[in-house]
Amino acid sequence: MKKISLIMIFLLSILLVSCVEKEEPKFDPDKYLDLENIVFDDFDNGIDPNMWVIGNSKWGVGNGGVIYENVHYTNDGIVVLQTNGDLYDGPLRGIGNNHGRRTGAMITTREALGPGRFEVRMRIMPRFGSTTAMWTYYYDNGMNHEIDIESNVENDFRKVWTTNWISLTEYSTVSNTLDFAQNDFEWRTYRFDWFTDPKRIDYYIDDVLVSSQSSYVPDHAGEFNIGNWFPDAWAGVPDFETDYTYVDWFKYTPFKEQPYTPTPANNQSPSNFYPSEAIEHPIANLISNAGFETDAPAWRYPVTSGVELLEGEGLNGSRGIFVPQNDIAYQFVTGLDETFEMTFSAHAKLPLNGSGYVLLEFYPAETQKIDQYMIEFNSSDEDFIADTFYGKEFTFNVPLGTKRVEVSLIGGDSGIYFDDLFFNLTKKPRPEIVEEGDDVQRLNIDFKNGIDSNVWAVANQRWGGTHHGGVIFQNVHYTEEGNLLIQANGDYYEGPLKGVEQNNGKRTGGAIYTKEAFGPGSFEVKAKIMPRFGATTAFWTFNYLDGINSEIDFEFNVGNDFSTVWLTNWLTETNYNNHTHQMDSFHNDGNWHIYRFEWHTLPTPHIKYFIDGKLAYTEHTKVPTMSARYWIGVWFPNNWAGDPNFETDYLEVEYFKYESFPDHPYVVGPTGASSPTAFYPTAPIKKPVSNLLPHGDLDYETGYMLTGDAVISNGELKTGLLGSAESLITGLNDAFELTLKLKAKASNNAVVRIEYLDKDLNVISGEDIIVSNLNANTFTNFTSVINLVEGTRAINVIFEGTNITYDDLFINLTHKVN
Template identity: 50%
Template sequence: MKKAAILLLALLMLFIPSCNKKPDNGGNGEEVFDPDENLDLDNIFFDDFTNGINPDIWEIAHRKWQVTNNGVIFENVNYTADGTLVLQANGDNYAGPFKGYESDDGRRTGAAIITNKALGPGRFEVRMKILPRFGATSAIWTFYYDDVLGLNQEIDIELNVRNDFRTFWVTHWITEVIRDHSEIKMDILHNDGEYHIYRFDWHTNPRRIDYYIDNILVYSSTLNVPNHAGRFWVGHWFPEGWAGTPDFETDYMFVDWVKYTPYLNNPYVETEDGRTQFAHRYPKEPIKMPINNLISNPRFDGREEAWRKEPNSQIKFVNEGLNGPKAMHVPKNDIAYQFISGMDETFELTLTVRAKLNNLNDKGYVLVELRPLETALIDSFVIEFSKDDPEFVLGEYYEKTITFKIKPGTKRLEVSLIGSEGEGIYFDEIYLNVISKPYSLYRAQYE
């Protein structure tokens, strides 16, 4: 009874009417809050991963929540020699060796690291490039859970919501149902391939949480502010529905550094630290910085289902590859295609295709269609292969490349491989990536 009374009093104190709002930078007579007051600059935690992933500091998460994914796993966490944390994500087209958490299916597996130490009020900052594809959310969050007391204390920044990389969620919770939540849309493209700093300042004296993107204050709240220390998570995972469909093979989130500065004179409830239990499964050596291909199964030796076909298709994966064991033969009037999401009108892309024709009357082409998430067509581009090409050599692979800009309204590409004449065409390798993202940060509405 005493414990219940104390809990009730604590919850009532959190519910005292206050305000939550978009940022106010002064000028209306209100006292301007100083977010730097009480920063404990003598006890800053900073990790730029130049020495890898320290098991004394970080736990690599290997677990699962919700039912429509296969968890976050050890194998998806790596680092480079220059100190970049690499968090791999495996989408619906993944066919590699990694397995999910308590599952043989490696699809929809994400990656995350967690501080072993439970952290109290302070400034939490992460400089990172988020996962650039629909289907998974990149996030930073604190977390503490106590099912006996009914506590679910959490502070989140979650990116890629509603199939829109300019929209994100900020949320903080004290129970599984009591929270403060805001959906924010900024003129900042979060999957632009650039590093951005994601930050929240958690205060308990006074109770307040401020959220920042690239040091721009985007949301403030004094409602339902947690008061229990929580371990700090950085990573990505595959939620149920609200981040879109992960129609990709593998892609990456990159973290440059993580920083935590505690606040003095901000009381909180201490909670139990975590601990690393599987240090032998941590990466022992750095990897090379991965360069991702937006095409799934680009050499045709991976998951065949990554290329969609009609029910009566005669397309075959054959042992005629040049740089790999397999190639795809697309007969006349047949088609294989796939979707590539996460596009934006600021992108410029290069598509490189290697193909061969075994007869002089064979022809084929690659069709790139620009679409919203629905079926409407915005624009299209074609790479044709025939004996009239200057590069053509009968029975040998040759390469063609186009560069194109994404048109407004485009969120998804449909890439189709089509045989058009004779016995069709053989494809050996396809490479698609963003080469230019000419986007400048727009700050005027927040300054």
């Protein structure tokens, strides 16, 4: 036994020695460096024609190529590669077009370089639509030997592509996610180490390994390029005027003992391609046409707008922009990141007692607005002098989750002139998030003193398509009773309001949301929901950050049914749970109801939905973990809430309550918001009485189908000999009792026919309401009760009779029949 044990120990020791001997040594790239043949250029003497070729060519589609006029250098030895986006309106021309839009710049080594370490210190071009790249390149009859580092890919400056090719169809590409945004105006050193024995390419940013790739490794020397150009789609839309890539230096260190095939050198560029003198270091402005000196379509405004670019109305007699009262001009700036600190400045002039403002609205790449900031100009400003330009500057942290900002110039109590706008990054300021709950927070907010601007922001935006006019601030009110009142205007609305980017007020709702983002807790609201088909009343939490869509919803009137409610919770825009809950009554009954959900992240994540104090549903999956603002509103979805066959109706809210669950962990999302002071109602209104009939005062015929010789004019409906007027009222049910009121005059009886319709608008039955004892010369008031028959979900109301004149038509819910 002892002998066997000794043998086993001996064999084991041999095995261990064998394993140690077979362990591969750690790869050391520095041992291959040929330090005696380094190529270095810091561009202190400009761009050397003996070393560099200036690019003037085009590849790909949908761009103007790289042109030599976009290549510059500065007195302090920086190469400036100019990039012109879709809003460029200067004298340059691209290759193959008659304008300079979507033109980039490139410099290329004359010598073809073999395996080695390639390094560039640069600040990349910071706008969507163009990519900054460094790459080797050799092509011959299908052989495509190339090594690339490309920034701003997939519409994301936190992504970088590392790619190596040996043909147009044989390549290795890796999409690398970084923990910083590369367009933060920081100088960075981009590098790749190219080896052919062993075959591998190591890619670095600031000496941190990003990717190591060992397939499809080139073995032919290639020219080395630094540049920015405009791909087709995958770098985003170039919604900008001009910006720059800055190059500090280039360094190439050959590798020893790395076999490769030499290739021919490039010829020198024509002498006029090289910049002849240095330029001042340009400072990019994220605002396009910031001085309003060109006619480039940078600023957008409605077709009916009175916005004008006017000669002599800018600073020092230059060109400026005039935005009339309650008008708007706007543009988008893309490529922002939540780690940025930004500065915005503007100059404005306005008359005595006038006002206007700049509104900055922050968005992710798509979807709902995250936050907004406002820079207001009015006659109470310290530097204000009537009709004289003065400036304001605003420095702020970009809200979490932001990728783009909408910059709007808005006229307030008067028209306003703007000039000399500036917007750019100041610095990169702050560490990132994550915390747990704090002490218990309790809120009980009513509206007896109006809408508190310290608590609430008033929304003025649109989501979910262009079929509606969004939620607008003019639809937000509070009543003399101290309740929030949100107005909804349907297809029959003919009033003066205008929706977001539309020239009428049809299909416009309203919304408010808390400025503070709340963590897990109980969220409660007491409300009478907006009772008409076509729009949905909703109470929801919402926040967005880096693809995370933190949202919990109550949504009413779904599938044309006020007895159902959608209970939905979201993790992303495509990853969510949607539960359709059948309630025990129709909630457009004009009664107060209490809607509450409890959002838990402990002991296991779940959400409990309560309706009038009763648990309706519990969801245990896809529960958000990020804090969110609370929204109250009415908006117009596309199709799933029905057709908005009405004029105006209202959502009424008595209070909002929140109580936090302090021991529940969560991620802190974007918080804080602001709305212009003009968005808040300044005085209470008397609570309006809803009329289920459109235009009961008969100032418009919208919403009525006239037959025969019936006419509506001068505030009256006249039936003539054989005419009638018919109007459809939806959103009803047979538990409701309605009241009909009208005025009529005639020498005979008037007839109001009621047709009871089912959910498919088929006629169930009908009845005639006779209006008798009328006078031919004076109006007689008439009132009647309408009891809906079983199965009723809508009614047709037909005003008939021979030579009847009607006025002040009115129908509304009397009460809910028990």
